[in-house]
């Protein structure tokens with residue numbers, strides 16, 4: 146079995162459809178396909194210089210119109226511990242060497258407009274989105290660079306369950322909000338693949354086509370349950386939905402989407418500088 150087949154089997158539980166892509170499968174691409182989050186960290190710390198290089202990789206991500214509408218907060222150990230305690234269920238936040246918070250940032254543009262005697266008239270949903278996308282791309286560039294160097298990372302959107310407290314802790318002004326936190330450190334285990342949806346569901350050629358979605362999902366659930374059997378006790382929202390013997394990614398997703406999450410986030414954002422028009 147080829148290295149590429151192994152990698153695709155790990156990622157999708159499926160073999161690649163084409164057999165001419167080995168040329169593209171060099172070490173960096175293989176590392177990207179093999180990426181998984183890390184929730185177990187050792188005591189070894191990243192140096193400030195290492196962090197500086199990874200942050201340079203993050204800032205090398207493309208940014209919409211070169212406006213660079215994001216900020217990255219590197220927390221100190223006390224803030225890292227406070228955020229870990231606040232979230233409560235993710236001890237790897239405190240265990241990681243560093244915890245960063247990637248933020249969408251409209252505030253800097255507003256200051257720049259003022260400095261240059263202009264009116265900032267783009268307090269819009271589009272700017273909100275551009276900041277969130279810029280922050281996400283920077284985070285992904287950081288994740289990729291860290292992965293190339295054998296470091297583990299885990300994004301943490303749970304910071305948005307505590308947006309007000311995080312904004313206060315990190316001194317984020319109106320117009321700045323956390324998109325996600327990110328742990329980084331030296332992994333103590335290899336983690337494991339989380340099987341992805343098949344490319345036939347996610348990648349559309351020419352026009353959007355989900356006509357085969359139900360069959361594809363049934364097969365995906367079966368592949369995932371075989372590769373990563375789930376403890377029935379860990380089924381999502383079992384107090385509301387009970388324990389199902391037909392439980393897989395699809396039911397898990399449906400259950401998660403059946404409960405409103407972070408309902409106060411929209412109100413907080415509107416109260417803190419974003420018009421979202």
Ligand SMILES: Cc1cc2nc3c(=O)[nH]c(=O)nc-3n(C[C@H](O)[C@H](O)[C@H](O)COP(=O)(O)O)c2cc1C
Pocket residue numbers: 180181182183235299300301302303304325337338339
């Ligand atoms: C924006 C974003 C937010 C996430 N937030 C959390 C989080 O709060 N806690 C957590 O444990 N994992 C979080 N994750 C990690 C996902 O759960 C993980 O990527 C997913 O389960 C797939 O696993 P893999 O990345 O190892 O393939 C987040 C990932 C992303 C992209």
